[in-house]
Every structure is written in structure tokens, then in C-alpha cells.
Amino acid sequence: MIKRIFFLFILVGTCGCMHRELHEVGLVTNKAMVVSAHPLASAVGAEIMKQGGNAADAAVAVQFALAVVYPDAGNIGGGGFLVLRQQDGSTAALDYREKAPAAARPDMYLNEEGEVIEGLSEKGHMAAGVPGTVDGMIKLHARYGSLPWAMLVQPAIDLAANGFPLTQKEARKLNDYRLDFIRYSSIRPEFILKDNWEEGDTLRLGELAQVLERIRDQGRAGFYAGTTADLIAAEMKRGGGLITKEDLAAYEAIWREPISGKYENYNVISMPPPSSGGIALLQLLHITQNYPVAEWGLHTAPSAHLKIEAERRVYADRAKHLGDPDYYDVPVRGLLDTAYIRRSMADFSPGKASDSDKIAPGVPVPPESPNTTHYSIVDPAGNAVSVTTTLNSSYGAKTFVAGAQFLLNNEMDDFSIKPGYPNSYGLIGGEANAIAPGKRMLSSMTPTILEKDGKLFMVVGSMGGSTIITTVYQIILNVTAHGLPMQGAVNAGRFHHQWKPDWVLSEWGALGMKTSLSLWWKGHKIVPKPEGGIGRAAGILVLPNGKLEGGADPRGDDAAAGF
């Protein structure tokens, strides 16, 4: 009872007003649009399309621009996933997720007693997986690009060499992470250690510009071999990390078949394993379409309760069944089986929260045979690209590669470092996501594209670790079931349940007093997300008249650009 009253107090604190406008319409353009986490990166993508580039060209240019202007998550030292739909309806998914180095071992983060060594998978050299971003962009360009490679890398080189003004948010974060940058880089990264960064200060990254020049001129070899590879290997050696030049030379991004499936009269195209995003999103949408959520309305108690209970069950499956398909037999078809999904809700009660301890991951039917950032792009021909890219946490491992001025990821923490031990997002896992040399760690990134009546309808995705899936899920429902415009759907308050821990994380005021009290009465434990909100999404909606509406997230510096 005391615990219940504690959660009631927290809940009352969560109920402050949510002031984001639900009916706001975002930027509307006639032909082309980019929505990303930074206005300069969105402008770069739009400019590439003005110069005749397609969505894939713009995606390459935005990825490299973000690596300069948005060091929080934009990267060349991390990885990502990309889903695309060509104007002719063909689709593809690109996996440029980081990989465990060859020297990685399942127990590499445990001490002699088998206990987890706090922080080792989260910060510093040992936390880094082999970066995939540069090879991902090269493979994307080789298959779908139309403009010369150099033209796509050049805007990022110019931004790095000439410098760019910091936003207020980025300046504050660089100040906040100052000590971490010193502690986890083997050589003090002076260029980023100004006493007090302020909005409008110029950040120049000359050595990063040189790395980008090598990538521009030598392609893959500009990063995975030669000077850049030497700098990464030397950084690893000084800091006691595992990545070697052989690991870098062996890295390959992979084209995969997207996960796709029907929800109402939409076709959802999303990322397959090693992301859990596509499968989990389809499971959530399949559960939801069996209930009258549109009739219930946005953020009402029955609607929020249903969504929370669906999320609880889907994340239980995620913990047990999802991992790198090249190492673990993920039961994709079983997890998406209609009867299996329906059965997972058999014990759902409209009046009562379930208990996560009593929700075990399901036994899917066997197959018949065997901190992150998102950007969305549509080009004038109607080709669409949905990209989520990451260093994992803000600024990844906090480790700068000396002489190269880019950050390494801390993606190793996305593995299950010990069965049942929560990672930095509180996610737990087991054998499916255990560490193995060369294996890709499980992800929640959910770059997604929706079709309606065989035509492009929406391009969407988000940052936010474990909350990415629920953010994308709720935004899709906000548009398709609750009738919001793209911008309003991105603005709307969010909440998140991931099975364990057994609580509903909620943005301040997202659910309102009436719904929050009703949920509390049903037994949900609601806790507020302290700052920054849940996820930062980027969406593009194709309007009935063929124009494009952008949804840029007000939780960040996000911006839409287009023409």
C-alpha cells in the first residue's frame, strides 16, 4: 500500500500541463523534404536534392553532416539502420550496425566472481563496437546513389573545416559531458573542452574535416584502412580497447529484407533483426488493431491502458527472442503469427494492470522452415529513406579518437552482458543477445515507412534507446487512429512500458490528470521522465494532395527543410 501511495504522489507530479499543440501542422512542401535533428543537416539534405540528388544521395549527405553538427548522436564512429522505398514500390533495408570486435567474449564485462563491472560496457574504449556508418553509406551510394560520392561528403567537410554555431542545447550538453570527455579519451581532447560553451559559439573540427576528406577521396579505405584506421587502433591500444585494424578491415554493412506487414489498411515496412524494432512495432500494431482505439481517443484511459499492456507483452518477447539473426535463430514468423499475437493478450483485463512478473515471454509458433538520431527523407521522384543512426548513449563511449576528433560508440552495452542484467536502458536479455566475436548487438531502432493503397504514406522513426519502438508506435497511431497531422503526432505526449522495470515512463503531463488517475487505479505505476522527453522523432506525411508535411520534434533542435 505504501508503494501504491508513493506512486500516487509521483503521478500527481507527472500531471502538469502538456503544452505541445496537437493540431499543429508542420512545414508543407510540394516535392521534397528532409526532417532531421539539426537544421544545418536538414538544409544539407534539401540542397543535395535541389542539385538533382535523390533520397539516397541526400541520406548520405545528411549522415555525414550530422556527424559534424550533432556529435551527440550523429556519427562516423557508430552505426545505424536504414529502410528505403523506391518510387516504384521496391524496398530494402541496410544494416550498418556495429559489430563486436574479434577479441570480444561473452564474459568480457564480468569480474572473477562473475559480477558485472559497473560502467565498463557503457563508457570508454571497451564499450565500443566496430563502427559501421562509413561502409553503410558507401553501400547505400553504390546501389542507389546518383550524384558523385565526393559531392555528398563535401558539405560535411565544409561544416567541419569552417565551423558551425552551437545551438543552446548542444552547448549545454558539451559543458555537461566535459569531465567524461577528459576521463574516457586517452589524450585530452582540448578542442572540445572550452570552459563554458554558449549558444552561438563556433565549433571547428579541422581533424574531423581531414578524416572526411580521406573518406571523400578514398571511400572505404579512407576510414577502414590507412591513417584513420591507424588512429582508431592507436586510440584503442592507449585506452585498453579491443578494436584492431583487422576488425576494421573486416567490417561489412549488410543489405537485408525489410520486415513488412499489414496494419489496418496500411503496409508497414521496417527494420528486421538485429533490430527488434520492426518485429516489435508490427506486434504492437497487430495487437492494437483488435481494439477500438480510434473510438476510445488519444490519451484516454482505455486507450493508454491498452497501449501500455501491449507494450509490456511485446518487450517480454524482445528480451527472450531477439538477437543478431546471423548468430541466433530469431523466430520472426512465429513472433508475427496472428494467433500467437492474439494469444499474448488472452489475459488482458480492461480494468487492471498486469503484473510483469506474471508475463513470461511467449513460445512463438516455430517457423515453417528455418542516444541515436533519426532522419526521414522524401525526394521529388517519391523515393523515401528512413534512417536511424547512433553512438548509443549521448556522445557514445565519450571517447574521442585522438587526431580524428570523432567519438566512438558505446554500442557493446546493447548486448546482454549477463543474462537478466539490465543495460543502460533497463532492458534485459539472454542467450539470443549474448556477446560473441563479430556479432551485432540487438537494437531498438525502428526506421519505418508506411504505405497506404500501395502508395507512400509516411516516413518515420525516432531516437531514444528502448523507447524508440513505443515512440514510433504511438506516432503512427496518432496519425492513423487519432487523426493528428504529422507535426501534432510528433508533438503529442508519450509514455512507455518495456515489461521490466514494471512501470510506465511518462512525459510530464502527457496523459493528463484524469487518465493518469484512472491508470493508477488499475494498478499502473507511472513515473515521470525527468528531462528531455521520450524520444525525438522525425516524420514526413504524404498529404492527400501529394504535398509533404514534416513533423520535426520540438523536444530537440530538429528541423524540416524542403521545397
Ligand code: GLY
Ligand atoms: N543503441 C540503441 C539501440 O540501438 O537500440
